[in-house]
Amino acid sequence: MIMFLNASLEGGLRDAARFGTTGFTPTGFDREQIIIDKLQDATLGFIPIEDENITALAYSDFSEIGQPEPYIDSSPANGSYDAGEAFTDVNGNGQWDIDMGTPGLGGPCAVVVYRVETQWPLLLGLLASSIGNPVMLHASTAVRNEPFGTSPCSTMTGGIPSAGGGGGGT
């Protein structure tokens, strides 16, 4: 049962992510809600899925996934970011982040990582007594958005001129 739920969660997430890449939004709906609905459908309502169970982080390229925002490791260099060190605010939130992703479903051509993490509250007494704790279920997937804006993703090789103006090495 747990394996079934995990598989359906992953399948649902892939399906939802594919939907997200189109940027298509039926009138009167928002994309986030549609993604939640798709996950709920996929898991047959067995798993509580709410806004807070789902995160989406947008990047300009796959290579940026999970990477920290570039920073200058001032002397004494210690290999980690410290308050006051210069950094490139890739996601534009005014602070250095250990993950440069921008929360949200991303714009055209953005690479988006969807993650869902939720608990399966064990309503079935048998399982509950044999396992004990609520079962954590999670899945993640990464997709690139379609060019649903006006221009094609001509810079798919990674040369998207970012708003932050950062090659980062200077």
Ligand SMILES: [Ca+2]
């Ligand atoms: Ca440092």
Ligand SMILES: [Ca+2]
């Ligand atoms: Ca930031």
